[in-house]
Amino acid sequence: MSARPRLPGAIWALGSVSLLMDTSSELIHSLLPVFLVVTLGTSVAVVGMIEGIAEATAALAKVFSGVLSDRVRRRKGLTVLGYGLAALVKPLFPLAGSATTVLVARFIDRVGKGIRGAPRDALVADLTPQAVRGAAYGLRQALDTVGAVAGPLLALILMGWFAGDIRAVMSVAVIPAVLSVLILMLMVREPPRAAPASPPSSPLRLSVLSDLPGRYWAALGFASLLTLARFSEAFLVLRAEDLGFAMRQVPLVMVVMNLAYAASAYPAGVLADHRSRRLLMAAGLVVLIASDLVLASASGTGMLMGGVVLWGLHMGLTQGLLSTLIADAAPPELRGTAFGVFHLATGIATFLASALAGVLWSGYGASATFGFGALVTALALLGLFRFAHADQR
Numbered sequence: 001m002s003a004r005p006r007l008p009g010a011i012w013a014l015g016s017v018s019l020l021m022d023t024s025s026e027l028i029h030s031l032l033p034v035f036l037v038v039t040l041g042t043s044v045a046v047v048g049m050i051e052g053i054a055e056a057t058a059a060l061a062k063v064f065s066g067v068l069s070d071r072v073r074r075r076k077g078l079t080v081l082g083y084g085l086a087a088l089v090k091p092l093f094p095l096a097g098s099a100t101t102v103l104v105a106r107f108i109d110r111v112g113k114g115i116r117g118a119p120r121d122a123l124v125a126d127l128t129p130q131a132v133r134g135a136a137y138g139l140r141q142a143l144d145t146v147g148a149v150a151g152p153l154l155a156l157i158l159m160g161w162f163a164g165d166i167r168a169v170m171s172v173a174v175i176p177a178v179l180s181v182l183i184l185m186l187m188v189r190e191p192p193r194a195a196p197a198s199p200p201s202s203p204l205r206l207s208v209l210s211d212l213p214g215r216y217w218a219a220l221g222f223a224s225l226l227t228l229a230r231f232s233e234a235f236l237v238l239r240a241e242d243l244g245f246a247m248r249q250v251p252l253v254m255v256v257m258n259l260a261y262a263a264s265a266y267p268a269g270v271l272a273d274h275r276s277r278r279l280l281m282a283a284g285l286v287v288l289i290a291s292d293l294v295l296a297s298a299s300g301t302g303m304l305m306g307g308v309v310l311w312g313l314h315m316g317l318t319q320g321l322l323s324t325l326i327a328d329a330a331p332p333e334l335r336g337t338a339f340g341v342f343h344l345a346t347g348i349a350t351f352l353a354s355a356l357a358g359v360l361w362s363g364y365g366a367s368a369t370f371g372f373g374a375l376v377t378a379l380a381l382l383g384l385f386r387f388a389h390a391d392q393r
Contacts, residue, residue: 008127011136013187014120015143020180021083022144024173025109026151026258028093030251031159032102033234034241035166042099044238048358050099051232052351054106060344061114070336075123076190082116083184085109087177094170118339125327125335126191131273134324138269141320145262147176152254159248166247212338216329220345223322225383227349229288229376231357231369233257236308239295239366243304256305257312264316272321278384284317285381292374296367 036042036050068078085108092105121137128136151173158169233254240253271280291310298304323339330338353376360368 007132007136007139010127010188011124011139012143013183014124015140017083017180017184017188018140018144019147019150020176020183021086022147023150023154024090024147024175024177024180025086026148026254027155027173027176028090028151028170029234030152030155030237030254031166031170031247032093033237034247034250035170036099036102037238037241038247039166040096040099040102043362045358045362046099047234047238048232048354048356048361050103050106051234052354052358053103054110057107057110057114057347060347061111061117064340068336070122070334074190075119075126075336076184076188078119079116079123079188080181080184082112082114082119083177083181085112085115087174087181088112090174090177091171093173094167114343117343118336121323121327121339122335123188123190124323125332130328133327134269134272134320135266136269137320137323137327138266138272141269141316141323142262142266145258145265145316148258149255149262152251152258155251156248156255159251164248211331211334212341213329213331216326216338219322219325219329220342222380222383223326223342224345224349226285226318226322226377226380227346228353229292229373229380230350231353231373232350233311234354235357235361235366235369236295236311238361239298239370240304242366243298243300253304253308257308257315260309260312261315261319264313265320268317269320269324272324277321277325281318281321282381282384284314284321285377285384287317288314288377289374289381292370292377296370296374 033047036047037044089105089108089112092101092108096102096105124136124140125133154172155169158172159166162168236253236257237250240250241247245253268280268284287310291307291314294303294307294310298307322342326338326342327335353373357369357372360372
């Protein structure tokens with residue numbers, strides 16, 4: 001048997017960039033819902049709207065950056081711009097005096113995420129042989145999630161170090177954000193790409209969408225339905241506060257969730273290269289249903305943490321796999337566009353899911369929010385086997 005290709009060093013560098021930026025973002029995000037509700041006096045419904053608007057903004061930006069990266073046939077410049085913008089805005093969070101300022105900061109931060117998202121995901125495919133593509137996306141996602149563990153863990157430690165001064169803790173997030181931009185600029189080289197057969201047309205030409213194959217649209221439809229079940233993780237943090245966690249203990253929820261996520265993402269990516277992708281995705285949906293049911297009925301720390309672990313395991317099983325399915329379905333010359341449309345669709349779904357989750361929580365409590373998630377996930381599980389593209393093996 002011939003040796004399997006090795007993952008390029010640039011994939012490890014991109015993973016390190018994701019690790020550092022996610023450390024910065026999740027340090028803030030693990031405290032932000034409680035900061036909004038407790039410190040600034042914002043309602044849970046408003047928290048849901050802020051999170052939904054932020055993610056929808058990122059999704060819209062990803063469409064334009066993805067299409068533009070196809071047109072100019074370069075991914076790295078847009079990726080650097082996106083990470084740089086996110087680093088630049090980090091100081092706004094500890095300085096915020098109102099929910100409006102937080103919304104503006106989240107908006108700009110998510111614009112940065114939107115600019116970098118689709119070009120970076122397409123760059124992973126450009127850099128990686130198809131035989132190890134699932135592993136490449138799994139590795140980048142795993143390192144990203146290590147950052148999502150490090151951020152809340154750092155927040156937990158710093159909340160003790162700074163005696164609960166939440167603004168001082170959030171100010172530390174600037175450091176890993178700047179480091180991530182430096183690594184991206186110095187250690188990632190974009191591979192050469194063949195010149196197009198004809199001059200590129202307008203980057204906003206809608207007719208280019210007709211060039212994306214049917215199996216891409218099938219995968220996109222399934223991903224959108226699944227995302228309706230996955231509202232913002234801010235609701236995990238609020239569930240902990242709802243069950244009596246002290247403010248300085250709340251980041252522990254994101255630490256536990258992301259440990260489960262990080263531990264499962266890379267193995268799931270490797271499995272996606274060797275086993276049925278449809279069955280792997282189905283397993284992830286079953287785990288999400290279990291998580292929602294446990295979180296809906298949780299009455300203490302044990303059940304809460306059990307539901308949080310299951311949520312993280314679900315993310316590890318499915319998130320990298322969704323990117324793999326999109327990369328495999330899209331023609332190489334349209335990968336940026338394909339990921340941009342993918343992020344737009346799932347971003348709109350995240351906005352709707354988070355906004356509705358906040359309304360349900362405010363009107364009927366946490367159980368209604370997580371019960372809604374379980375119901376939509378069950379519908380996605382039924383729909384999974386109607387999308388034949390979800391399993392190419």
